[in-house]
Amino acid sequence: MMDFVDNSNLSTLSEEVPYHCFPSLTSCDESSQLNRLNNEKKDCNSRTKSRGKGNSNKKKPNRFCTYCKSQITGGKLKRHILRKHKSDPEVKSIISKPAHIQNKFFDGKRREGIYEYNLQLIGDGLDPEMRERKPVLEDQLRVCSDCKGFYSNKYFFKHKCVIHEDSAPQALKPRLLQNVMNDNMDNDKGFLDILNRFREGEVGDFCRTNKTIKLIGYKHFNLRRHEEGKQDEVRKTIMAEMRELSKLFFCFRSLSGSEERMVEDMFRREHLLDLVEALKQLTTTSDKQEKHGQKLFLDAVLLRSVKTLEGYFAQTMQDTKKKELKNFRSAYKSLQHELFPSARQKCIKNSLETNRKPASLPNEQKVLQLKEFIATEISFILKNYTVKNFAYLRSLVVARLTLFNARRGEEASRMLFSEWEEAEKGTWLPDEELEKIKDHAEQYLLGHFKLAYLKGKGKKYVPVLIPNDLMSAIQVLKQDRSKFGIREDNPFLFATKNGLSHCSGWHAVAEVCAEAGINIITATKMRHRLSSIYASLDMSPENRKIFLQHMGHEEQINRENYQCPLGIRTACIMGKMLSSVDEGSVSELHPKGPSTAPEEDLMYKPCKSGSPNELDVSPQECSFEIEDDDGAKVLSSPVTAKKTKSSSVKWSKDETEAIKCFFRSYIFDRKENNTGNLPSKREVQEFLEKHDMHSLEGLSEKTKLLKIRSKIFNERKTMRLMTLKKLDEMKSLKI
Structure with a gap:
């Protein structure tokens, strides 16, 4: 059954x-x-199938391609790279390698893509979503500081970097990367104002949208955003750099023949030759002429961009890209001696052969004519003033300040309202210091100017002297700001309408020159003119230092870039010397012999024989009073005083400064006709007790007293001569 x-x-x-x-x-x-x-x-x-690996319903996570910056659905990153980017040099070199090396390479590309994509999300204020594996339950992500992988916080300490004995990676929270991302870039009002000023077009749109270009511009903006009074200059500089870098990228992309090229690809060694060719093509005109100024500018922009991206990659822990940028910079600098020497030589040649020629200096008659025109126009406008004349009056004042002070084009025009108020109150010329000045010529000069200090080139502050004949015009500009439509929060004295900017100094000078019927006299030409006059004057080292501080540059810059060569003096001095050498009469070049008069006699004789001129001191003017030990004043003259035959004294700089400081009242507090008191014996002895005078060692007490008094008298006479020279220099300039 x-x-x-x-x-x-x-x-x-x-x-x-x-x-x-x-x-x-x-x-x-x-x-x-x-x-x-x-x-x-x-x-x-x-x-059975649901427990196995062959589940067709399981969806693989998306991946991110670092070459074309796009998402690859289904996790087919390796297939995408081999199909779409097989012509890339990096992919070409890896195809021929063994399978285990290829797998390691593509694993690195997968992890690099995940990290880069999540960085973009973090930069946009979103949470990272791409990871190695999708979780079954919700968890929190952590970033490995070594491999840059995104792992679950529960299983972070099980991945390979932690298991390795030689490594000690940190589990970083993704939000910690927010501090180094560009999340503030799209919310920064100052930088958004710069982006909005780009014109519509291919270049302008690219500058506004491309993240790498924006990142480079934003980093430079953060570096200079706190330069008060230079907002316009900073904005123009950053916009110019972003535009030129975008133009260079377009040229680079067209030469490479691939529309998939990114801005970062320009800074890779395998594309260096394409970048060099794009640089040459962009800086060459249609008639094969080199734009040397643009070429040097692009060189500076490229180096600054590499530095910016290198710092950014270091902050975001993209060590592979940072290392590549470092190698790229080394390779690029090795080619600089081939790319840019001709451009630098042409710039130097233009400076030496064109700008410094005497023929390039402004005509003196035209300068005087322009000065008279400005004064006449200001006087006429003030008598018949209406608000319609506000802009023209502003241009006249800015042109006068720029040309009078030989300032750079935009320096005088960006004077802040606070800087003008300081000048008006006499902050830089306090009454206490003015009362100490007894020289009538210096008092006269100080009474005709207001002094303001403005921000010059770089980190320097430069002085601007404001003549009294401009005070009335500036007061009108100050009072009618609101009537002209200037905002109350505009910080500039020479402000523009409906904005927070200032007028252009170059355009102000150009407008005034056009009204006067004179070819434009630029600020640069006036700086060349003043530097050439300075070179022809016999000025003391102290005065030379003050001149260079006023100009805002160093002695070498003034000599090599501004002043005209002293052709007449060179021809006279060297012509005489070379002619004597050529004729064999070298003995005529030697002086006839040293003077037999002791140096002390020369120090005691400040006057020339015969009729004194305006720079000489007559014997009657050389008398002075000496207080004896009892306080009695004795009238004496160094010319008739008894002279002792002794060796000359060579005063050191420190000793001279000590004498000037201790006996300041005797040197600077003179009476008329150069008469005045000299210190008593007791005062001189007190000075010698407090100061070590090594130049007077071995001399008797009487000789020391005589030497000190002679030094004080000569310093007082030198101050008088310097004052007279100042007056002559002011007359010769005729500005």
Whole structure:
């Protein structure tokens, strides 16, 4: 008798026992039994597949391609790179390698893509979403400081970097990267104002949208955003750099023949030759002439961009890119001696042969004519002033200040309202210091000017002297600011309408010159003119230092870039010397012999023989009073005083400064005709006790007293001569 099979085991036995072994059933029971067996078999197969690796319903996470900056769906990153980027040099070199090396390379590209994509999300204020594996349950991500991978916080310490004995990676929170991302770039009002000023077009749109170009510009903006009074200059500089870098990238992309090129690709060594060719093509005119100024500018922009990106990659822990940038910079600098020497030489040649020629200096008659024109126009406008004349009056004042002080084009025009108020109150010329000045010529000069200090080139502050004839015009500009439409929060004295900017110094000078009917006399030409006059004057070292501080540059810059060569003096002095050498009469070049008069006699004789001129001191003017030990004043003259034959004294700089400081009242507090008191014996002895005078060692007390008094008298006379020279220099300039 055959046993019946239990229903629970039918699904298993159906694969082993033939169907005909079962007892016969009715047709209805047979069909229902078969359907039930088939359904149970399908359920069993589906459960088996769900536990295996071949589940077709499982969706692989997306990946990010670092070459074309796009998402790859389905996790097919390797296939995408081999198909779409097989011409890339890096991919070409890896295809021929063994399989284990290829796998390591593509694993690195996958991890690099995940990191870069998540950085973009963090920069936009979003949470990172791309990771190695999708989690079953919600968790928190951590970033490995070594491999830059994104892992679950629960299983972070199980990945390979931690298992390795030599490494000690840190589990970083993704939000920590927010501090170095460009999340503030799209919310910064100052930088957004710069982006909005780009014109519509291919270059302007690219500057506004490309993240790398914006990042480079934003880093430079942060570096200079706090330069008070230079907002316009900073904005123009950053916009120029972003535009030129964008133009260079367009040229680079067209030469490479691939529209998939990114801005970062310009800073890779394998594309260096394409970058060099793009640089040459962009800086060459249609008639094969080199734009040397633009070429040097692009060189500076490229180096600054590399420095910016290198710092950014270091902050965001993209060490591979940072290392590549460092190598790129070394390779680029090795080519600089081939790319830029001609451009630098042309700039130097233009400076030496064109700008410094005497013919390039402004005509003196035209300068005087322009000065008279400005004074006449200001006087006429003040008598018939209306608000319509505000802009023209502003241009006249700015032109006068720029040309009078020989300032750079935009320096005088960006004077702040606070700087003008300081000048008006006499902050830089306090009354206490003015009262100490006894020289009438210096008092006269100080009474005709106000002094302001403005920000010059770089970090320097430069002085601006404001003549009194401009005070009335400046007061009108100050009072009618609101009537002209200038905002109350505009910080500039020479402000413009409906904004926070100032007028252009160059355009102000150009407008005034056009009204006067004179070819434009630029600020640069006036600086050349003043530097050439300075070179022809015999000025003391102290005065030369003050002149260079006023100009805002160093002695070498003044000599090599501004002043005209002293051609007449060179021809006279060297012509005489070379002619004597050529004729064999070298003996004529030697002096006739040293003077037999002792130096002390020369110090005692400040006057020339014969009729004194305006720079000489007559014997009557050389008298002075000496207080003896009892306080009695004795009238004496150094010319008739008894002279002792002794060796001359060579005063050191420190000793001279000590004498000037201690006996300041005797040197600077003179009476008329150069008469005045000299210190008593007691005062001189007190000075010698407090100061070590090595130049007076070995001399008697009487000789020391005489030497000190002679030194004080000569210093007083020198101050008088310097004052007279100042007056002559002011007359010769005729500004």
